[in-house]
Amino acid sequence: MSNALTIDRLYVSYHGQDALENVSLSIQEGTMTGIIGPNGAGKSTLLKACLDLIEKDQGDIRFFEQPFKQVRKQIAYVPQRNDLDWTFPIHVLDTVLLGTYPKLGLIKRPKKEDRAYAYHCLEKVGMQDFAKRQIGELSGGQQQRVFLARALAQNAQLFCLDEPFVGIDMASEETMIGILKELRDEGKTILVVHHDLSKADDYFSHLVLL
Numbered sequence: 001m002s003n004a005l006t007i008d009r010l011y012v013s014y015h016g017q018d019a020l021e022n023v024s025l026s027i028q029e030g031t032m033t034g035i036i037g038p039n040g041a042g043k044s045t046l047l048k049a050c051l052d053l054i055e056k057d058q059g060d061i062r063f064f065e066q067p068f069k070q071v072r073k074q075i076a077y078v079p080q081r082n083d084l085d086w087t088f089p090i091h092v093l094d095t096v097l098l099g100t101y102p103k104l105g106l107i108k109r110p111k112k113e114d115r116a117y118a119y120h121c122l123e124k125v126g127m128q129d130f131a132k133r134q135i136g137e138l139s140g141g142q143q144q145r146v147f148l149a150r151a152l153a154q155n156a157q158l159f160c161l162d163e164p165f166v167g168i169d170m171a172s173e174e175t176m177i178g179i180l181k182e183l184r185d186e187g188k189t190i191l192v193v194h195h196d197l198s199k200a201d202d203y204f205s206h207l208v209l210l
Contacts, residue, residue: 099153141172
């Protein structure tokens, strides 16, 4: 089986302090992997370094044997809730529609079929009744489901989620886990930063411990 992600000797530092030191790992395609560890272990740092969201000191990172920039359209990212500005005035459906933009490019506008597909992704996460609501009006669990729908709209091969279950209700967590497992069964690769080791065996087929 091929690797969806390969990391070789990754180093990342903040203000002269090592955040990640000599990290090497590989994630096989079609797996659901949890990045597990205590607060401050570098879980989110690892994910952000892979996605070029923060600068690395050294190391080689490959997605599907290619550099990130060559395959970025195939990678969907769900950030931590506290990394987002929930006061930004945007409707739920338009938020999900943003997931279609990587394939549309900067010039093309979404078509009717793109909006229909975005609505379908909302239906998949059970949020279709909130399509015209402002994203900031939703609960934490509802917001995370909307951002998962945005990732679904991208129709990616690799889904990267950073602490998606923090501060959300159990019903939303169970819904999201069910969808992620369906994606895995379809051959997609799922990579999740997660802090709760007690649920790791139930949620993930593979673990990265930091």
